[in-house]
Amino acid sequence: MEPLTEHRPVSGPVVYGFLRLVRVSQARKDALVASLAEYCRSHELQLARHGP
Template structure:
């Protein structure tokens, strides 16, 4: 899926602002251009490799849909958490009830600025 450069820049800018306001450092952007590649795309595999580096806290995405279609996004979310990282969504899912975190309070691996990565799949879909 081709996304206009201005829209892509706006998404990255929004996530960078989110990181600044939450004392995080945006360290990299991983983008798949083909939605048909499945859960193990080259970009997602690279993201998982980077999550293994020291001082990487997690992954930031505008919404869960930026990780891919629903079934792929769910699998990718589980793989991010299995890697010991947090998945941070700029926009939370709208629910009719209060969501409760299963993983408990947020713990940082070290004090100060925390590094996060951005993962997008099949182009940005920010409404």
């Protein structure tokens, strides 16, 4: 896949990722959040953060 910004110093498109987590451990939650963040990083997307 070709980079969206061609590696120019511009902000990537901002996206919102929602996880509906029911009865999961903190370790599982952390892993899912990290996975979502890595996906966005590898596709030149900026993951918006909300909350702590």
